[in-house]
Amino acid sequence: MAREYKIALAGEGGQGVQSVASIIVEAANDKGREALYIPNFGVEQRGGVSIAFIQIADEKIGSPKFKIADIVVALSDRSVRRTAQYVDHRTTFVYDASIKGVEDDLPKNAAKIYAIPAIEVAKTELHPRVFNIIIMGAVIEATKVIDIDSAKEAIEKKLGYKFEQDPKLRELNFKALERGVELVRQVTN
Amino acid sequence: MALAPNMPKSWRAETKPHKFCPGCGHGLVLKALGECIDELNIQDRVVFGCDIGCSLLSWDFFNVDSIQTHHGRTTPVLTGVKRARPDRICIAYMGDGGGYAIGSQHLVNAASRNEKITVILVNNCVYGMTGGQMAPTTLPGMKTETSPYGRDVELTGNPTRGPEMVAAITPPSAYVARGTVANLRQLKKMIKKALETQMNGTGFSFVEALSLCPTNWRTNAKETWGFVEKEMSQFFKVGEIKVPESKEGK
Amino acid sequence: MADKPVKGEKRFFVTGNEVVAWAALAANAEIMYGYPITPQNEVMHYWTRLAPKYGRRFLQTEDEISAGFTTVGGVLSGARAFTATAGPGNTLMQESMSMAEMMQIPTVVVVQQRGGPSTGTVIYSQQEVTMTCFGGNGEGFRVVYSTGSHQELYDYVIKAFNTAWKYRIPTFVLGDGYQAKMRESLIMYDPEERGIQMVPTEKIVGASGVPGVDREPKHLRNTYNTEEELYKVVGDLAKHYWQVAPEIEEYEEFDCADAETVIVAHGVVTRAAQGAVKELREQGKKVGHFRPITLRPFPKKAMEKAIQKAKEILVVESAEGQLAKIVKAEIYGSDIPITGYFRPGMGITAEEIVEYILNKG
Structure with a gap:
């Protein structure tokens, strides 16, 4: 937990990477850790790959930009290609198992490459709407930047008003988070 | 120094005689304005702003707080004052270049937003201070330093009819008029109504004053008055264009 | 409210x-x-x-x-x-x-x-x-x-x-x-x-009283008629500016006392520069960092002190030498070589500064 983590989360617009990023950094901040989050910006915001750059540490964070991430999560074919530049021999690279035609684009220099079936799980087991929460579970399992209870608190904080109206949503979101954790455990163990 | 009896009380005697050219119309417009300030008893509430161009020579003309700004920027400066201090009576004084060319976006948008300020724009068909170049208001065929063969409307478009434009984009609560130094009594009434519109807080107020520039027109006294009374008044119709519905009625 | x-x-x-x-x-x-x-x-x-x-x-x-x-x-x-x-x-x-x-x-x-x-x-x-x-x-x-x-x-x-x-x-x-x-x-x-008191504002125009009766009117202008008139005004502005400049100047310095290489950087790039100094010091390199907080007025005296032991000055910025130009003018007369790591429009990380300094030998 003590080390500094640099995370790049990339996906298509609508996959919710920015909202996941913001829940994670807020959770870390609430726990008194230092967090720095740059949403992807630029003209690409519309109709392009959306990238969230996150750093979490115990001390004040240096440069907001980083060249190499500790973990990259890529959720579409374009995202896989876009994020290769943030990878070196220390990086864990996670991508969705359903992405087709990127075998040759996977960063060969990565320390580890994991494919997780998050899109599939969202579609068949849970609900496409909680896909990003599955990803959130995957990120916190892969990095341990926050524990699962803090993650749940943060989700509650963000979506609590929706859960009030429909408590089943809470269950669905927490389930998604846990499935995300499991998906990473399955590939790392 | 005691003021001559015909000088408005709000004029600053120390800066008279003023610095405008002999035969210039500015002194007449500023006299009408000065009398309005006196009659409305607002000398302590007025913030006066003047532009670049000949209007800047009015920077120390009145015993009122005055700001000489940049070319075309008097409208936003006075808008800024008014937005921060709505109890002030803000008068932006400028020429046709400042209002219709370099500062036209400010005039258009202040009018659209119905800013509670008064713009007094002196139209003399020419850039005076810079030495007689073509202005947005230069009449068709009129010779200036940058239209030495006469203004060709095919090349340069038609003269700007400012009050008509302002009237088209302001709500009914605004006041818009075109007066002339050839009819000072009427011009003064217009300026007074404009200031009252601001004081009532109903809307934007705008008065264009047809004025004289014998220096750049290169005209003698008779030709000068002839030009403003005939050529200019023919193209630029004098009169009130928009009058806010007043409680007293009219 | x-x-x-x-x-x-x-x-x-x-x-x-x-x-x-x-x-x-x-x-x-x-x-x-x-x-x-x-x-x-x-x-x-x-x-x-x-x-x-x-x-x-x-x-x-x-x-x-x-x-x-x-x-x-x-x-x-x-x-x-x-x-x-x-x-x-x-x-x-x-x-x-x-x-x-x-x-x-x-x-x-x-x-x-x-x-x-x-x-x-x-x-x-x-x-x-x-x-x-x-x-x-x-x-x-x-x-x-x-x-x-x-x-x-x-x-x-x-x-x-x-x-x-x-x-x-x-x-x-x-x-x-x-x-x-x-x-x-x-x-x-x-x-x-x-304990920070907000400095009171002043009605520069529109103060109370009838101008010309109760008080002088404010007649504010920026246009002058003669060279001499303008020269006097600008001279007074300059005098005021340079008089108060030392009170306004602000800076930070990191490990400059014995530094042979001084990295000059401002704004968000100071974070990368500070990180680079930390890393290079751990490797035993005599590197320091001077950071002007006020770019105008520039903390010239402080900078001159910070580079006393320097053998080189490296200006690092996300521009093609805009800070470097100021630095060169401010320390004119010093014979310490000034080089730049210029990345116009690009973010700069500590790692790349470290790499740059190590590689250039």
Whole structure:
């Protein structure tokens, strides 16, 4: 937990990477850790790959930009290609198992490459709407930047008003988070 | 120094005689304005702003707080004052270049937003201070330093009819008029109504004053008055264009 | 209504643009004038949401020329007024800020630099240094604070109002797109509770009394008739500026006392420079970092002291030498070689500075 983590989360617009990023950094901040989050910006915001750059540490964070991430999560074919530049021999690279035609684009220099079936799980087991929460579970399992209870608190904080109206949503979101954790455990163990 | 009896009380005697050219119309417009300030008893509430161009020579003309700004920027400066201090009576004084060319976006948008300020724009068909170049208001065929063969409307478009434009984009609560130094009594009434519109807080107020520039027109006294009374008044119709519905009625 | 926007000390985790809006509220700014341009927009978004709750005002103008000049008008009327902009908007504001320079109008402008030249990117750069320090047809009689974190954005926006009104010098807070858009933690506070008194404003026009009867009228101008007249005015401005400059200058230095290589960097790049110094010191290299916080006036004496042992100066910036140009002029006469690591419009990391210094031998 003590080390500094640099995370790049990339996906298509609508996959919710920015909202996941913001829940994670807020959770870390609430726990008194230092967090720095740059949403992807630029003209690409519309109709392009959306990238969230996150750093979490115990001390004040240096440069907001980083060249190499500790973990990259890529959720579409374009995202896989876009994020290769943030990878070196220390990086864990996670991508969705359903992405087709990127075998040759996977960063060969990565320390580890994991494919997780998050899109599939969202579609068949849970609900496409909680896909990003599955990803959130995957990120916190892969990095341990926050524990699962803090993650749940943060989700509650963000979506609590929706859960009030429909408590089943809470269950669905927490389930998604846990499935995300499991998906990473399955590939790392 | 005691003021001559015909000088408005709000004029600053120390800066008279003023610095405008002999035969210039500015002194007449500023006299009408000065009398309005006196009659409305607002000398302590007025913030006066003047532009670049000949209007800047009015920077120390009145015993009122005055700001000489940049070319075309008097409208936003006075808008800024008014937005921060709505109890002030803000008068932006400028020429046709400042209002219709370099500062036209400010005039258009202040009018659209119905800013509670008064713009007094002196139209003399020419850039005076810079030495007689073509202005947005230069009449068709009129010779200036940058239209030495006469203004060709095919090349340069038609003269700007400012009050008509302002009237088209302001709500009914605004006041818009075109007066002339050839009819000072009427011009003064217009300026007074404009200031009252601001004081009532109903809307934007705008008065264009047809004025004289014998220096750049290169005209003698008779030709000068002839030009403003005939050529200019023919193209630029004098009169009130928009009058806010007043409680007293009219 | 008159409730204080910030009470006590509270940790926040927000974007830099939100920080600017809160800081201006905490500083008792009364009115903001502004025009949309990325990456500054959210300053206005937050201000327009918060301002009415605390009796503050906002005007969206037709362009940045107008935003600058309405700010000038607001300030002249005695309001603690400000605006915020970036890139081409900053270009348009130079006209009004040169008027502010000339007429000693205490305007406050927050600049969130974006990539240039021209429209460039909406992302980030340090390419508005020359313009913010020296823009317009003027002499650079301005104060420019270059911030590097959300905490500093908060601190220096508050301070900018005080510097402007105390010295009657237009004051800029120079941020950038990263600081505008990123989120990190900071402590917000009520300035008064920290013993920071807001310098009172003055109705430069529109004070009470009948002008010419109860008091002299204010006749403010920026146009003069003769060379001599103007020379006197500008001479007085220069004298005032250089007299107060030492009180205004601010800087930080890191391990410069014995440093053979001094990295000069400002704004957000100081974070990378500090990281690089830490790393290189661990490797036994004698490297230090000098960071001007005020780019205008530049902390020349402090810099001269910081480079006493230096064998080389490396200017690191996200521009093609804009800071380097200032540094060279300020330490003219020193024979220490000055080189640059220039990345116009690009973010800079500690790792790349370390790599650059190690590789160039």
